Amino acid sequence: MDQILFFFVAFLAIASAVYFVFAKNPLYAILSLIVTMFSIAGMYILLNAQFLGIVQIIVYAGAIMVLFLYILMMLNLNKEDESKKASLPKFIGVFSASILFIGMLGAYKGLTGNTTVANNIDQSVGLTKNLGRLLFNEYVLPFELASVLILAGIVGAVLIGKKDL
């Protein structure tokens, strides 16, 4: 049952990501990216990373994608016409990506057979309480700096987006 769920979510994530990259209409592309975000949140839930799954839905699918849609709706875009780029960068891109793919296949085949699923792994790592304990004990400085970063992002975005400085 677990495997069926994983394969369904993984297939949905890959299919929507591929459609996002190849879609001609940018609105359809962003909508399929939303489906990708939701399916990645499903994979986080399958890994028992509950905090990350909820944060993924709230931050990525709920804020970032909605921001994309706001900006996309503000522009008056037609369908993309055919790209007139030279075919040499395309060929180099396909070649390097296929080399990367073959390398990853080789790494996967090189795994020995005695990698068992870990037995005594603490399954409660992804729970909010444990992550919160780690966040506020060891990582309190990056946490505060992240809030300063968000403040800088807000000020920068408003300043860039103003019509009259």
Next chain:
Amino acid sequence: MRKNAIVILGCVELMLNSVNLLLAAFSAYKGDGHGQLLVFFIMVVAAAEVAVGLAIIAMMYRNTRSVDVSIFNKLRG
């Protein structure tokens, strides 16, 4: 080769999500919570970056009425 600047930013977000998924998977495999915390911080940085990037794209559109990246080549030698 995509020309739409918004879709290019979405591709960057997709790559960041792939790294997040990898980090979370290895953190769940090892039973260590540090990987998932790093994922949280990556999400924070990605959110701030998307906000600023979309503001830049909005400014691009306001000045040239287009978000095609192939016409923004003034810095190219």
